[in-house]
Amino acid sequence: MPGSWLHPLAWGFVFVGMTNSSAFAGTARSTLDDLIGPARMQRLATARPLGDAIVLEGLAKTYPDGTEAVRGISLRVAAGESFGILGPNGAGKSTTIGMLSTLVKPTAGRATVAGFDVVAEPTEVRRRIGFAMQQAGVDDFATPKELMILQGRLHGLRKHEAAARAGLLLGVMELAEEADRRLATLSGGIKRRVDLAASLMHLPAVLFLDEPTEGLDPRSRSGVWDTLDRLRSRLGITLVLTTHYMEEGDRLCERIAIIDRGTVVGQGAPAALKATVGGDTTLEDVYLHYTGRPLDDTRVAA
Amino acid sequence: MNAPAQVLLLAQRALVQFPRNPILLGFSVMPVLIMYLVFGGLFEGVAELPGFPTDNYFEYLAPTAILLATVPGVGNAGVALAADFQNGYFHKLLTTPTSVGAVMLGRLLGDCVRLAVQAGLVLLLAIALGAEVATGVPGALLMIVMGTLLGIVTFGAISANLAIRTRDAAAVQAIQPMAFLLIFLTSAYQSSDQIDSGVLRTIIELNPAEHVLRPMRELMLSGYDWGDIGIGFLAIAALAAVALPLTARNYRSAYS
Numbered sequence: 085m086p087g088s089w090l091h092p093l094a095w096g097f098v099f100v101g102m103t104n105s106s107a108f109a110g111t112a113r114s115t116l117d118d119l120i121g122p123a124r125m126q127r128l129a130t131a132r133p134l135g136d137a138i139v140l141e142g143l144a145k146t147y148p149d150g151t152e153a154v155r156g157i158s159l160r161v162a163a164g165e166s167f168g169i170l171g172p173n174g175a176g177k178s179t180t181i182g183m184l185s186t187l188v189k190p191t192a193g194r195a196t197v198a199g200f201d202v203v204a205e206p207t208e209v210r211r212r213i214g215f216a217m218q219q220a221g222v223d224d225f226a227t228p229k230e231l232m233i234l235q236g237r238l239h240g241l242r243k244h245e246a247a248a249r250a251g252l253l254l255g256v257m258e259l260a261e262e263a264d265r266r267l268a269t270l271s272g273g274i275k276r277r278v279d280l281a282a283s284l285m286h287l288p289a290v291l292f293l294d295e296p297t298e299g300l301d302p303r304s305r306s307g308v309w310d311t312l313d314r315l316r317s318r319l320g321i322t323l324v325l326t327t328h329y330m331e332e333g334d335r336l337c338e339r340i341a342i343i344d345r346g347t348v349v350g351q352g353a354p355a356a357l358k359a360t361v362g363g364d365t366t367l368e369d370v371y372l373h374y375t376g377r378p379l380d381d382t383r384v385a386a
Numbered sequence: 387m388n389a390p391a392q393v394l395l396l397a398q399r400a401l402v403q404f405p406r407n408p409i410l411l412g413f414s415v416m417p418v419l420i421m422y423l424v425f426g427g428l429f430e431g432v433a434e435l436p437g438f439p440t441d442n443y444f445e446y447l448a449p450t451a452i453l454l455a456t457v458p459g460v461g462n463a464g465v466a467l468a469a470d471f472q473n474g475y476f477h478k479l480l481t482t483p484t485s486v487g488a489v490m491l492g493r494l495l496g497d498c499v500r501l502a503v504q505a506g507l508v509l510l511l512a513i514a515l516g517a518e519v520a521t522g523v524p525g526a527l528l529m530i531v532m533g534t535l536l537g538i539v540t541f542g543a544i545s546a547n548l549a550i551r552t553r554d555a556a557a558v559q560a561i562q563p564m565a566f567l568l569i570f571l572t573s574a575y576q577s578s579d580q581i582d583s584g585v586l587r588t589i590i591e592l593n594p595a596e597h598v599l600r601p602m603r604e605l606m607l608s609g610y611d612w613g614d615i616g617i618g619f620l621a622i623a624a625l626a627a628v629a630l631p632l633t634a635r636n637y638r639s640a641y642s
Binding site: 221235 | 392395402407469470473475477478480483484485
């Protein structure tokens with residue numbers, strides 16, 4: 085059965101936890117433990133999914149103007165894994181993540197996310213994914229709380245569930261003070277955190293992050309990393325992120341794929357990739373080795 | 387969550403969004419009210435011409451003012467849609483289990499309510515200036531419905547398609563004055579019998595907006611002419627038959 089590796093029982097425990105909590109009362113000091121419920125972690129651990137969360141087989145995208153953005157990528161990302169995609173401008177990172185999130189239609193090959201085909205079963209895929217985009221996708225006329233509640237409602241949460249979940253996530257993301265301010269008045273960094281929080285409203289099985297900490301100050305960046313780390317380790321969320329911060333790749337990703345000109349030129353655990361280059365290397369050296377150019381030349385993500 | 391519930395949620399979002407933009411709110415209502423007052427005052431004497439259907443020009447002009455509120459006014463929906471594209475929110479919505487159709491209908495429904503309220507405000511101003519609706523409240527509501535639907539299937543569709551294609555709010559705003567042409571090329575300000583130019587009369591007859599405006603004016607001035615009302619709704623249906631599939635097709639192109 086497609087998607088059978090998911091853990092609906094575990095999510096069910098989390099949802100019940102949400103509805104029973106005094107959500108907004110505790111927003112100022114909410115932690116991830118409030119969101120998840122520490123007592124349920126043991127059950128979550130036993131229900132943790134096994135197998136591949138994401139499978140790409142010869143996935144390709146050629147745009148109508150003939151541009152071959154992705155040229156037959158094959159990858160597997162295990163459930164609960166944190167997977168990074170690195171590559172220079174135009175390498176095909178964003179197109180790949182776009183195809184996996186059902187926003188871009190592949191022209192060849194196939195991909196499944198959470199056990200569902202991205203072309204044949206896009207709605208089932210969308211039920212199971214969150215996507216924090218490179219450009220924070222927020223409605224400037226809404227408040228963070230309203231935006232998150234709408235996001236939760238569109239994912240099928242009841243009104244009080246969505247409100248409770250939004251309250252907790254605003255606390256987790258240290259956004260409680262901004263909860264009722266119009267997004268138009270908030271900084272780009274805060275909007276990105278709101279976007280990320282909104283992407284988590286339905287506690288997705290797979291979370292796509294396109295340059296998740298671009299534009300954030302070091303403290304916020306560290307906070308986001310910490311939150312993502314714990315989401316993954318405690319809820320078994322599969323993370324797929326593009327980044328040009330080598331430190332981010334090292335810190336968050338268990339495995340990395342380096343993409344260049346629409347194909348995977350190297351993949352593996354950061355330590356294993358470093359070992360292929362040899363000596364006392366950094367991830368930046370690995371990047372240079374596989375793409376032939378330094379990261380600074382390719383700052384903006386493709 | 388089922389599709390109708392998603393549509394209602396997104397309509398609610400569109401409605402909440404609008405009053406939070408005071409500039410948009412002001413500029414979609416105030417010019418219509420000002421035009422109504424200015425044109426009504428300037429051309430008041432037209433009502434004294436022999437054969438003019440009423441001696442109160444503000445009454446004659448009220449259905450025109452409703453169209454001025456709904457047809458150019460609906461362009462703001464296209465602007466809002468383009469803004470959603472520009473700030474990435476449209477694609478954020480597409481990563482939820484919401485269908486493109488629900489996103490489209492939600493916006494449409496929200497805008498229908500907004501346009502109906504704007505048209506109602508214009509009609510209230512007309513009544514305050516001494517105009518009377520011959521068919522009473524039911525006729526007034528029917529006028530508002532017809533005006534709103536015409537706005538949605540004409541300039542609403544044009545601005546939405548332009549928003550999807552260009553994803554640029556400024557481009558959508560730039561074509562907004564074109565909406566006035568649709569209204570000006572009708573018997574909006576003068577009975578077509580009193581227009582000398584045969585060419586202009588032919589253009590007016592060919593303009594679908596004229597066939598919606600005519601029964602609206604009858605509702606305002608004389609009574610129910612179900613034949614003309616039927617023709618009005620047929621004109622709206624014909625426009626919708628072209629506009630809605632085209633818009634739906636363009637919406638689907640949001641997935642590249």
